[in-house]
Structures are given as C-alpha cells and as structure tokens.
Amino acid sequence: MWREPWGGRLSSPPVPGAKARTAGLRGACGSAKKTRCIMDRECSQLLPSVCAVLADSRQLVADDTFLEKFLDWFKTLTETESSLLLLQENPCLTELITCVLKLKDPSSSTLSFILRLTGIFAASESCFQYLQQRELLISLFGEVGPLSSALWEEASVRSGWVQGVHSMVQHQSALHFLCSCGAIEVIFTLQGDPSLFVASAANQLLVHMLTFSLQSFQTKPENIKDCDWPICAQKLIVHIEESLKSNSASRIKQSLKLLTSVFGCCHDLWTEVLWSRLSEPIVYLLEEEPVHAGHSLVDLFLSMARSPVFSCPECSLWTSVTCALEHLNPAQVGRLAVGVLKLQECPQAVKIQALSVLLQPMDCVLKAASQPLEYPGLLNRSVNDSATVETLLSCRSSCASLLCQTLTHLEELQYLTCLPVDLPHIPLLQSVVTILQFCIGLATPASCLGNKISRILIGCFRVQRSALDILGALSHWESPSVFIGSVFDILLAYLKSPDTSPTVLKKSFQATLKWLVSLSEAPSSKDHWQQTEQFLQDLFLVLQKRLCSPYWEVRDSALEFLTLLVKHLREKEGFRQVLFSSEVPKLTEDLLEDPESYVRASAVTAMGQLSFLTHLISKKPGVENGNVKEKSIVAQLKEILSTDSEGFPRRAVISVFIDWLREGHPDVLKDTEQFVSSVLQAVNSDLDWEVKAGGLELAEVFSAQLLGRLGLAACPYAAVLSSATRSTHLSESLQIFCQVKLFEFLFGALCDCDRPVAQKACDILIALKAELCDESSLKEGTSAGLSTEARGIAWLEETLRRWSSCAKPCPRGDADEAGSQDPNGVLLVLRTVDLEGLHRSLNRSSDHIEKSPQSLLQDILATVGTLEENEADCY
C-alpha cells in the first residue's frame, strides 16, 4: 500500500487509505466551484441534449430525483445570474417549455417539472415578460393549460402548478397576471385538495400572496372599510372571511391555518387591521357548542400572541384568548395555556387564568383522593366548568391523555427561567404524588371520581412516565420535610415494585437523582440530611436488587443512575459512607463481566466514577476488607479495552480514561506517561473508529496537559519563558511524546480509513506542529542538517512506515527498538508533511464530485442511454 510514489510532491497527503479519495477531490475541486454560480461551458454544451431528452415523451427519465436536482441547480443559477440572459443564451430551455406544451401526452412528472421550472424563471420580472410575450405563462398557468387537461387529476401536476406559481410571485406583474387569469380561484379550490401536499402548498401560496401583496402596506388606515388594499389581498380576505363564516369545518380549518401562518411569519402593522376585520367570525367560532376547530384556534392564538403587533395589553386578542381558555375543551386548551405562560408580554390576568386551566385536572385528582377540607386544593376559583374535566377524567379513553398532556405542560413551566405567576408548588407536588399513588394502587379514592380514576390509572405506564418527569422537575423548589418524605416514599415504591416497567424505572431513577442533587445543593441540605441518609440506605438496597435483575435494561439503568449519583454527590461524606457500606460497589464491579455489552459499558463508566471514591474511602480502616480485588481497576479496564469483543465497553473505557486524565485520577497520576502509552498502544490496534477517536482525545488532553505543565501552551496569561528555557522545555516535551509513542499513534490515525479519525489526528498534529515547530526549532532542525532535501523522500516514507509498523502491538516485545522515535526526526516530519493541505482535503465531503451540475446532466443522459440499451436488448 505504500508502493505508490508521492510524485515528488510533499504536499500530497501521506495517507495511503485516503490517497485515492484526496486525488479525486483535487481533480473535481476547480469545476465544482465554477459551476456553482454560473453556467459553465461544459454544462451549456450538455444542456441541449438533456432538454431534448426531457422533451421527448418516449424517453422517460427513470429517476425523479434528477429532476429535483435539476430544479435546485436552476434555482441557484437564477439567484446568481440573470434569468433572462440564461434563457437567451440557452434557447433550448424555452424550446423545452414550448415542446412539452405541444406534447399530446406528456408524462405527469415532466409536466410538473416544466411548471416548476417556468415558475423559477418567471420569478424575475424581465424573464416573466419574456415568457409572457411568448404566451408560455398563460399556456401553462391559465385556464387553457394543464388545468383543463386530464393530467390535472395527477397530484404531482397540481403540486407542480402550485409550486410554479409560488416561485413566480415575486413581483406585482405576477400578481396581476394571476388575478386576471383566474388562477386565484384555482388556488382556493386547491386548499381543499385531496392530496395533503397540494393542499398545504396551496395554503402556503396564499399566505405568500397575501404577505407579498401587502408588504408595502405599512401604515395603519383610520378606517378599515375604506382601506385601499390591493385587489389580490382583498380577494383573499373576502375568501378567508367567507370560509370562517361557512359551516364547513374543513374550510374553517384551512382559513385558520392560513391565518396562523400569516400572523406567524409577518409582524407588519397591517396584520392588526386584518385581525380587526376577522376577529368577529373567529370569536363566534369560540362560542359555538362544541367548538369544532379547537386545535386550529389554539395554533392561531399562539401565533398571534407571539407577534409584537398584538403584545399591547389592551389588544382585543387577549379577550379572545380569555374566551378560548374558557370555552375550549380541556384536552385542547392546555397547549394554549402553556404557550400563554411562556410569553413575555401578556396581561397578568390572562396568565393567571392560563395557569388555572393547567392546574384544574390536578386539582380534580387531588380532591378525588382527599377528604373534604383535608387539602385546600390547587385553585382558588375554577376557571372552567370542573364537570367537563371530571367527565374527561372518569373516561378511560380521555383520562390518561388529559393527565399526560397536563403533566407535560406543567413540567415545561418548571424549566422557565422566570415563571410570571405564582405556582402553588406544594399542592402541585401533592397532586403529582397522588397521581403516582393512583398509578400503583396506593391512593385511596375519596369519591366516585376517585374510584374511576383509580381503576383507569392503575398500571398506566404513560401517566407514570409523565408524572415522574414532572416530579423530578419539581425538585428545584424548596419543600418542607413532610413533603420530601412523601416524595421519597413514592419514589421508593416505584423503585422497589417488581411491576415497574424498565422505562418507568428509568424515569424513577431520573426523578430520584434530581431530588437528591437538589437536596444536596439546597441551602437547607443539612436539615434534610437525616431524612436523605435513611432514603439513601433504602435506595442502595433497591439498587443492589436492580443490579442483579435478569433484565439487562434494568441493570443498565441502575448503573447509569449510580454513575450520575456518584458524579453529583461524591463530595458528600455521608453519601460515600452509605454507598460503601452497601454491596453496590462490589456488584458494580461484578457487572464488568456482564454478558450484555451495554451493561458492561455502563459498569465501566460507573466504575470510572466509583474509583475516585474508592481511592478516598480505601484509606479508611475497615473498608479494605470487603472490596479489595486482586486486580486493580485500571488493569481491569485496560483488559476490557484490549480484549472485549464489543465496541460499547471499549468506548466506555476510553471515555473513563479521558475523564481520569482530565481530572487527575490518582492511579493515572502515579505514572501518567506509562498510562497514556499503554492506552494508546491498545487503541491503535482497535478497529472501532469511536475508540480511536477517544484515543485521539486522550492524546490531545495528554499533550495539552504536558505542554501546559511546561509552560508551552498558548495561553495568553502564561508567563513568557525565555527562549533558552522554552527550548529546553520543548525538547523535554518532545522527548516525552516520543517515549509514549504519541506521533506513531497520531500518524497511524492520520492514515485511518475513517475520515473523522483522520480529521481529528490531523487537527492534533497541526496544533502540535504549531507548538513544537516554531521558527527557532525549525532553524535548529535545519542547522542540524535535518532538512528533507538532505534526507530525501525515501527517508520520509521509510520513517512513516517504521512508525506505522511499530505502533501496532509487537508480539516479540522489540517494539521499543523498532519504533523508537528520534525527536529531531519527528520535528522534520511534522514540518515536511503538508498537514494543512491534508486538513482541507479531509474536510471535503467524499461525494462532492457527484454533486456537480455537470455530473447531474451526464447522469440524466446516461440513464436515458441505459434505458435505450435495455430496450434494444429486449427487442
């Protein structure tokens, strides 16, 4: 693989695996750049043949994606150069349109393509006129065109028509044209098209037409009725108004969707005028019983509420939002309520009402499990008729959905940086705990509704998951001991229960972690410590059992939880004591040999964390007895790195080693160089690219640490070293890098078949080159007679080959001799190899040649040729 000479160019990459790739990249680089902006000669030459193929109804282009790519190319072209010029210089394009129009029986895909292509050209006003003069636009988009042909039945043709019109509407002439040729009515019809794609595109087109026609209309007229809006806009508004007043649910929904998009994308003043005109029929929709287009109305109000045009507290929008909060079904209104609560600008009264809407189902649940007067409840007053909520809660089909939605919305609120209203978090916490109790049959119903809720919720995993999510989120509030106790109780119940599903168990672990972390960080953490310690003791008993579970998901979740728990609480002396008085550390170590690779990986990560503590705790008398293993944890992890057949555990080991190196793990600090050297050697022979990438990260951390320690890192605040000291430190660091065989590893990775590995190795080498090969060292190297010219290419090849071979594990143990690096040689290699050029090559996507327009055109022609050949064969 090294036989091929480098052609005398040291700038070409010394990467055998990547050689073919980079050579290809160089070849295509020039043409790709050119054709991206303008039509080049090669493409111009190919275009007539391609157009001829496309215009020939017998020559079907098999792959539709060619046409899409073709359109994308023209879109780019028309954005950068004159569309008119393009048409004039390439008359084959106009001929193509004319030709397809004349075809008796064009294919639907070709016709759709032509509609879209013409739309792209017609976006330019001059080009629009050019096409108009040739009566191509009226033939394509007018009543006599595809609209009246049988092909209009094809959704792709209708879609092409809408997209063509959408592209075209970039100037007033296009709008006039559409108004005059009756196209607007067609678009109105297409809003209700059976194809959802066409209907959605038609709706978006109307949004675009409305905003485009009114984009210059910035002032607010005194009298709405007398406003002088363009004809097209007026037509559209009348259509929307009529739809809203119609009894057709689908028409109402289409108009509401249209308005949602308009208010969402356009924040001009005219939108306020539009709302004034349409608010009446919209409010009327809210007053209907039952409200039909609830979800669409919520979307509309949320879209409007986010527009600065309506942020004024006196705006009539808020009256409508209030009305919606009162009238909409509780299952629909939650999204509106949470949306309102997230707004910066919103009247306080509306926010309070929105919060009440969200709290109402929780209030009902709390009351269903409490004796009257036992709890005051969550709400001072009820916004909606609580009977509606109760009905939904007592029905199997709606109860779980309503509760899940409500819990999710309330959880979202917990993560808001600033909650604009007072959240009754204690009653909310109680209600969440009550729901969780209902779900495992621990709650005692206090009413008929409670009985129904109990029957529905027992064993309902969906609600359990949502409730555990919010329970975790509620941990950031300061809570009195009694409530912390009830939280701990319910969490333990879920963690202990054999019926807890693996996904619910995972959520339980997450919620537990959040509570423990919050409590440990709270100012009052000492007050709760006794309670927490008792909980931890119970928790570790459960964890022991979960670590022995026959289900790997459970063992895995338990290990992940343990890892995070140790990570967050390892500074707590009490935590460490409870942890090491349990069997958990021993069981975790046992799981390093679990048959399931995911579990082994998690056990590795957990042991990585635990080993920080083991070090602390093993100094204490009495702890050694139980947990001392014959083999150290470093040795165990290294063995996994070298021998485990699955990638996950090996990746986990390398991540742990990186953490250890970063955080200064005592076992690593004992002999960092030896540690890094052995790890790099193991990683070098690994076939998993992620392990290799991890090894590179380790190398990066190691080199940064070493350079930093010797004062060589590029830190603006570091003391400037004298040149002599710097030179000494440089050579010292270089010596160490050579000892750990860092460069062998890095150059090996540079030749890796996986691009991310090669890229990362290249990055690190460039950084090291910047540090190590400064001018002085270069001079030094040159003066020492180490120039490339002096040693020659053969030497460079030979050096790299030697490094490559000795970076692999050597069975005979003579690797040291074979691979011992000469620091000066390393410097010379670093200086010689064009790392920057290689970096550029590696950053290019491997398929960039195939993306060129020339390639596309050739592909189209080639495909047709293949088809012809096949036909001939068949004949």
Added chain:
Amino acid sequence: MLDCGLDMTSTLNFLPLPLVQSPRLSKLPGWVLKDGNTFLDKELKECSGHVFVDSVPEFCLPETELLDLSTVDVILISNYHCMMALPYITEYTGFTGTVYATEPTVQIGRLLMEELVNFIERVPKAQSASLWKNKEVQRLLPAPLKDAVEVSTWRRCYTMPEVNSALSKIQLVGYSQKIELFGAVQVTPLSSGYALGSSNWIIQSHYEKVSYVSGSSLLTTHPQAMDQASLKNSDVLILTGLTQIPTANPDGMVGEFCSNLAMTVRNGGNVLVPCYPSGVIYDLLECLYQYIDSAGLSNVPFYFISPVANSSLEFSQIFAEWLCHNKQTKVYLPEPPFPHAELIQTNKLKHYPSIHGDFSNDFKQPCVVFTGHPSLRFGDVVHFMELWGKSSLNTVIFTEPDFSYLEALAPYQPLAMKCVYCPIDTRLNFIQVSKLLKEVQPLHVVCPEQYTQPPPTQSHRTDLMIDCQPPAMSYRRAEVLTLPFKRRYEKIEIMPELADSLVPLEIKPGISLATVSAVLHTKDNKHVLQPPPKPAQPPASKKRKRVSDDAPECKPLKPLLSGSIPMDQFVQTLEKHGFSDVKVEDTAKGHIVLLQEAETLIQIEEDSTHIICDNDETLRVKLRDLVLKFLQKF
C-alpha cells in the same frame, strides 16, 4: 362434581415434621391455659407466641355434609392441584361414579399425592392429638386455632393404596374430546393454559351450555395455550381458580426471584425455594437457565430434592402434545422441550429423592435448593429451614401462592435467614378476566363471593374484582344456587322412514306443518320418534298371543284442529240449524254460548272447546260438527 381439591392450609396449625431429630422443636414448651391448666401441654406447643398442634398434620376435606357423595355420578378434574382430595371421596363416601381427567393431570397428580404420602409417612409420629378438637376446648385456644373451621372433619393423609385405588377410577380424556354423560349432557375438556393437561370444561345439552372455567392462564408459559373460542355462547360461565395474588404480576415476580437469588448467592449465602415438584418450577428452571450465565452463577449448584423429582422432570419432557406451540416444535427437531434437560446434562441441576444418600455426598455450598413442601410443615424443606435458618446470609424465597408465608414461617421463629415473598401465580387476574368475559360473552357469570368485592385488606382497589354486565352471581360456602336458565327443549330425532311419510301443509308462506303420528322411544335420555306399529291384524288363529308380541294399541287417529271460531258466523250457523235462543257471553278466556232451550252450554276458549249438555249425545255430536266446520284439520 367439579374438582375435588384439598385444603392444605390446615397443616399450618401443626408443628413441622423434621427429618432428623430437631432439639429446637422437641424442646418447645407445652401450651398452658391462662388459668394455669396444663391438660393440653402434650398436644399443643408454643413457639414465639404462636401455638401449634404437635401431631401428624391433618387436612381439611371438601364439604361432605351438604350432599351424599355416593350419589355423585361424575367428577370432572381441572388440574392436578384440584384432585388432591380424590382418595377421600372415592374411598370413603361410597362413590361409584367415574372421574374424568387428562393424562398429564393424572400422572402429575399421582406424583403430587405420592410426594405428600411419602413426606408424611417417612416421619412417623406416634402422637395423635384430638383433645384440642373438642368444641369446648377449641373455644379456649388462641387464634388461629380458635377460628379453624370444621376441625372435627380434618383427616390424616391417605395412603398409597388409597391413592392407587382412587386413580384407577379415573377415565382419561383428551382436549376437545366429547364425552356423553348418560345421554343427558356432553362434557368436553378444553385447554386452560395453566398447567400441563389443565382443563376447563364445557357441559352442554342440545340447547344449553355451561362453561366451567377453573385455573386458567393467558400467559405464555409451558402449557398449551388457553382455548377461549370454545367458551363462547355459554348460558352460564362458572368462574373460579383466579390468581390468589392479583397484585403480583408473574413477570415482575420472576424478576424479583432472580434478583434475590443472585444477590444471596453472590454474598455467599444459600437459597431455599419451597415448591411443588411440578408446575411453576419448570418455568423457574427455564428462567434460571437463561439467567445464571448473565448473573455469573454458572458455578452455583442447583438441587431439586423430591421423592418424585426424577419422574417430574422426565414426565415434563414427554407430554409434548400438551405443551405450548414453541415447545411442541422443539420435539420435532428433536430437542427436549424444556431446557432443564441441558441443566441436568451439564450438571448445573442435580436432583435427588431426598437429602439422604447421594445428596449428602454431592452437597456444596453456596447453592440453590428447590424442595417441598411449600407449607414448610413436612418434606425435606423442614431440614433446610432448620439448617440454614440461623444465618442471615441465606434466603428462603416463597414462590407458591397457596400458603401465607408468614404463617408458614411461624414455627421457625426466631429466624435469621432472609425471607422473600415472590408468589408466582400465573392464573387469570381481574384485567384478564374482564377481557376474557368481553371476548366469550356468557349470558351469566357465576363465581365465588370473594371475586365480586375488593380484597378486605385493600378495600379501595375496586379494580381487583369482577366487573361484568349483568353483574356476576356470587355464591358462598354451602350456599345452594339456582343457575339462571331453564331447560325448555329436548331434541327428538325422527326416523328416516317416518320422515318420508310426512306430508307438510303450508299454512303461512314459509311455514309448513305436518301431523306426526309416531311412537316416542326414550332411552338413556335420548328421544327417537319411530313409525307407529301397523294396526293390529285380527288374530289368524285362536292361539294365545305371546307377551312379546304386545304392541301398543293403535286407535284411529283423530285429526288435529287449528284456527279460531268467528262468533257471529257461529251464532248464525246455530240459528240456521234451529237453535233459536242463542246467547253469547264474553269471558276472560273466550266465549260461552248458551243454548237455553236445549239447556246446553258451549265453552269456547283459545285452546279448548267444551260442549256441556245433559246426556244428549246426538245433540253433542251435532254441535261438535258445527264447531268443527269453522276449524282447519290436519
């Protein structure tokens, strides 16, 4: 009789039967009454505040007072757990009927009985306590002895000859086999999915269908899946044998079992699993087969100790047709359907008839021991409880749901070993029952009263009861229920030659009638219409007729009448025939026509007409003919 299970919870009131002399048990103090009276101290012993009978354990028999069991013709057995009282019924009550059960039920039932007899007989106990059973004395005893019911009927265990005799009365049946019972009903066993050979039964006549759903399971364990479809269209569904622990999901419990087992063994402790020799143990061994490697327990020995351990493990492998689909397909590979064969082959599982003999040589700790009896009152388990009870490293894991684990452990207190309760009951829970009832839609459900209300300890769990429409009919002990259906119809077969002779007359479009004159022949509850014998010929000779020639006397057949009599026309006809003084009175059931002059009364009702005249036969015949004119004849 549907099933005959044995209530073994009575044995919990007795002291365990140790295999070797137990100093601890023999030193237990006798129980003394509050007033210091010691007359019961030989019979009753006290252990950690509980009082136990120091005698051979006794069992509570099925109800025998309510009906005379000698009148029972047939006993249908659902599964091997539900036949443990069979020897008491067949050998002591004058029972002469037939018992129906599937082959695995009989074979494994025999193993269970054999084990039970062996456990009791190999530890003979000289003492037999009976004083405490005296009602006056029992009143003075502490609970639960005080509250034990029908103690006078409790009996010692049966013997092997009795078992053999009882089993000889069993007729083997296969799933979906139709068995005629005296022509009256047909019974059919269906797979119930609970245990090897376990069955639900359909009892049906031509027009009625009663389903008896006993221990059934919808879970995918080793037995053949439950046959639900055949239970459809039942008039009555008798539902029993639901899970005893509705809050314990078997999957979760198996997970608990494995986790606790692994934790104990990893800490150097032993695990004791009191169990029956068949049933859930097969599933547990299969589960452990998959788990032991992942839990690093490959080197831990598993021991299965029972007098019938070998037979049980081997029987399970040969009942291929009674196994679930997956296991059946293995047989054709051919592979043993249960993986415990491999465990035995690789020496991971070893089985012994008892702790004596080979076991003592092979015994290595830490280990896992499966042994009986789950009540902890007899069997090898007693030895292990005594042996391992003192160390907190060891664990006893209860998997059988039949006994309260706290009561089972009471005579072993104080106990240092850990106790884990993982009841694995695969029988139907209430959610599954609800789905099953929706699926099979019986007209009525009949079930024990306990299933119609939440468990007393969890009165808020309204989900733990049967919820169906119409509400289930419940019954309690010794209650007599009338099943909510009446037998209205019988099916009668008609002989082909008789059918040929019929001439149907269409009286309405689509409805034809024909009169049938035949002899109804009834035998073994089957009814057949046979052609009537030909009219008796005048005797050709004056020879005396032989008795066997006696045929039923065949009178000339009268036509059948139908239709109604229009009163106005009838009166006109009467007048036309000279009856001048005709009066008609309406009655609740019809009309009365009075012929005052003739002193005659014609009573016309929906289904009868009476002519009441004073011995004037001519008049009666005349009037009869007038009435007949208005009716159609067949």
